[in-house]
Structure formats: structure tokens, C-alpha cells
Amino acid sequence: MLLEKQLSEDGLHETGINGVRLFKVSESIQCAPAVYEPTVIAIVSGTKEAILDGNKHLYDNAKYMCCTMSLPVEAGTPNASPENPLLGVSITLDSKVMTELALEMENVAGSVKTPKGAELPKGLSFASWDDAFCDALLRLLQLGDDSVDSAILGESRLRELYYAVLKGEAGASVRRSFGVGNEIARSIEYLSHRLDQSVTIDELASKVGMSRAVFHRKFKQATSLSPIQFMKSMRLNNAAMNIATGMNVNEAAMSVGYVSSSQFSREFKRLYGQSPKQWVSSQGHLGMMA
Template identity: 30%
Template sequence: MIHSQRRQESPLALNIDPRVSVPGDFATAIPGLSLFRRDQPAPPVVCMIEPSLILVGRGEKRLWIGGEGHSYDCSRFLVTSLDLPANSEVLVASPEQPCVGLVLKLDVSMLAEVIAKGRLQATRARPTGTSVGIGQLAPSLEGALDRLLSLLDEPEAIEVLAPLILREIHYRLLNSNQGPRLRQITAVDGQGYRIAKAIDWLKINYAEGLRIDELAARVQMSTPTFHHHFRQLTAMSPLQYQKWLRLNEARRLMLVDHLDVSRAAFAVGYESPSQFSREYGRLFGTAPSRDMAQLRGQPLEA
């Protein structure tokens, strides 16, 4: 009943519609800003969400993190403060009323600058849940996003005006109910900042053997504390996070570089192709070779 009373469309939809004439994901001339369109509901698909602001101008989506779903529509935005493995689901969309929206990557250095200049204190309080949250879309934030989108019609003005509007957007987010979540990643002596540094290391060294005690020491945390906060913020253990990175990179290598299953498995750090295939199937729901055939539009073997 509550759902039916929500706005069905944001003014942002009118600004996005002419820029996304077909379903897909589209980069823009504004660094860090991309747009998307979906013409029908779709089941969850595996994705990596960077620290971002995500919202829809029309329709509804849901992001799954560690088995917990976070729904957002034209009145509620989603924000993430760490690189999070997730599953993205389209709940409401049709060809007549497509689900359209935007993804804006957050700039951690800009967040820190705004905190300093705006006299907003970075918090060391323990975050609740994972590093993802839902906020109410205030008119001030909606207006700033609308002005940012309108700059796409003035490409010569982007270099001068986009940084100003982006700074305002970061300021509005820090003053929203999601502000404490974002301030966590700017406090250099805070747990969120340290976990972010550990994730940066994992993204570069995913193919290497992982010793949790060494990674914890690298970010100046005890092993139990590191493991607890990593799971709390990402909804998975460090080893599970590394496995997710390995499997997704292997998928990319097979699809883009046409590596076979065994070569892709070894390239990302697996010692056993059979173990790789089992874990790949658990994540993507099908065997590697069958997944590649589906992604390439090839006929499946009986």
C-alpha cells in the first residue's frame, strides 16, 4: 500500500530519457557519470559496485549484498562506500515506461575536502550493516543531479562547471542520512578506511596466495578485528572476496581474451581447473563453457 503512494517518476527521468534511447549502460562526457536503461524486469546479475550514488528516475531496482536486498526507486537513492560484490535486479520496467537512472562514482578525496571545508566531522563510530544504504532523495540533491545532467547539453561547460556541481552533490550526500556511512571511508584512523585499503590490495593481487594475518598487518589491524570488520562491511570474508574477484576476472579472460577454462583458472590463481569450475558454477549458476556459449549467443550442446 505504501509502495503505491510513491512517486512513479522523477523529473530526472525527463533529462535521462533522450540520452538512453535503447537498453544498456552508457558512459557520459562527465567523468564518473554513467546512465542506464532497462526495458523489462530482470533477475539478479553479478556485478561489482564501486563507491557510488545510484538512483532511478523511473522504475525500481534492487541490489543484493550478502543475501540482503536494498530496493530503490525515484524517491530513494542507493549509496555504497566500498567496492562491493553484489547482484543487481530490475524490479519495475517496461518498453513503454523503461527503468532509467544514473550511476555517479564517488570521489573519496572530494568527500574529505568537503568534510574539511564544511566543518563536518569524520566519524569513527562503528558502522551498522554493510557499506550500502538507502537514502531519501531530497529536492536539493535532486536539483543538483538535474543540473549535472543538463551539462551534457553544454559540453564546452563541463570542464568548468561539473567540478562545482559534483562538489555540491558530495556535500548534499554528506548532509543526508547516509552521511555517517560516507564519512567512515575518509577517517584515516577508522576501520572503514583500513578495509578500503585492504580491498585496494586485493583487487591488484587477487591471483596471489592470501594470508589474512599479513593483510591485516598491512592495514594495521589485528587479525580478528580485521576479519570482523571486513565481513561486517562487505558481507563476506576476505577469502570469499578474493574468490569473487578471481572468478569474475576469469570470466572476463574467457569472454574477451578467449582463454580456455584451464588457462583462465591458472591465470587467476587456481591450481585445480575442476575446483575452479565448481566454484564458477556456484557463483554464476552454470559451468564456464556453457556460460561462455550463452554470453556469445552460441547454440548450447545437448
């Protein structure tokens, strides 16, 4: 197998192509707070788990995961073992290139249009490995560690894979996030860069030209969370990730806008069922891939 030859050790491994990383996990890792950025994750062997708003999603080499906007999730590899390691590829979705492709598709005669007023596709979706995706992924990975091939062909083959995603089962979600009608994705990007600041729902709605009620409805359609739930989960997940990498609780709370460490601890325990200190001591594999 192509990935087995390139992955001798556990962990995330950079390739010569910007935004494309390979990963291997040989131990069962319980789900822990994480933040998915716009990414495609393709599992070649094994099973991965993602939990969003209490809904558990298991995916493997039959379906790839497509996340089109920053989302607070819990992620893990509950079934990984030395005998059955998790092997896969993580591909960052470059917003500039994705937007160019999405708009080009929308401008081409006969391209698929989303009916006006239709419910927004979910920001986290799953798509079958169709022939176009399989071929594009294989061509991308065949560049291997050859720096010259990657430098010359990497961008074009990555663009080919993006196009396969846009045409695949997750295409509607991707086109709405990066093309026309991407208001919710833009509001999430705005919020994600201001987690340490006080951002109101009215401010987010105003930024994308919606009433508060319409914004709330469309936001929940796209993320499964209300704007308030989303903001709280993003802040707490980012704080948990900071704590996992060694930041103390007070600093982690301040890094995501909490003035009171006691309030932070209360809300953390309400979401995760443990205090920050209890939680970090219970995590056996901190710092592993999300």
C-alpha cells in the same frame, strides 16, 4: 523528463563529465555477477536490483544506492520493459575529492562524529532523495551535452553532489570509507588490485594495523562477508564478468589467481549453481550494465 530526452537507446551513455554516465534498460535482465566500484546510482524511473551475500535490495526513485567500496554483488533489472524502462544515472565516487570533502567535514566544528568503537556502516547503503541531493543531481544533469558548460562547471557541480551525499542518509558510511577510519576500504582497494595474487588475511590486517580478529570483525561489519568469502566472491565475480565478455574459462580462472581450472569450476558451480560453460550459455543479456 530530462533523461528521456537524452536517452533514445538502451545501454550506458557517457556524458561530458568524467565518471557520470546515464543508462537505459528496456528489457528484464536476471541478476548476474558484477563488481560494484565506489559509485552512486540514482534511478529516475523503474526499479533496479542488487544482491549482496544473499540479501536482495530493490531500489527506485525513492532511494539512491551508495556503494563506498568495491563489492562483489549480483545485479539486474528484473522489472524493466519497453513500457516501463529503467532510467538512471551512475556517478563514480572520485576517491581524492571524496577524501578531501570528508576530511574537511570532519575538521569543521560541529560536524557529525562517529562514536569510537561504533559498528562500521555498511559498504552498500541506500538513502532518500532529499532536497539537497535532488537539487545537486538536477544541476549536474542540466549541463547536458554542452561540452563548454561541462568543462567549466562539471567538476564544481559534481563536488556539490558529492557533498549532498556526504550530508545525506548514507553520509556516515561515506565519511567512514573516505575519511578518518577508512581502514577496511583501504584493505579492499589493496586486495582489488591483487586478485591474481595470493593475499592472506594476516597480510591485509597488517596493512591497516589491526589484529586478525579485529580485522575479521570490522570487515564483516562493513561488507556483510568474511574476508575469505569476500576474496572468493570478488575473484569469481570478476572471472564471470570476463567470461561474459568472451574470455575462455581457463584464461578467466588464471586472471583471478586460480592455478587449477577444475578447482575454479568447482567453486564457480558452488557459488552460482552452474558450471562456467552452463552459466554463460544461460545468460541472455551478457555485457549489459551492472
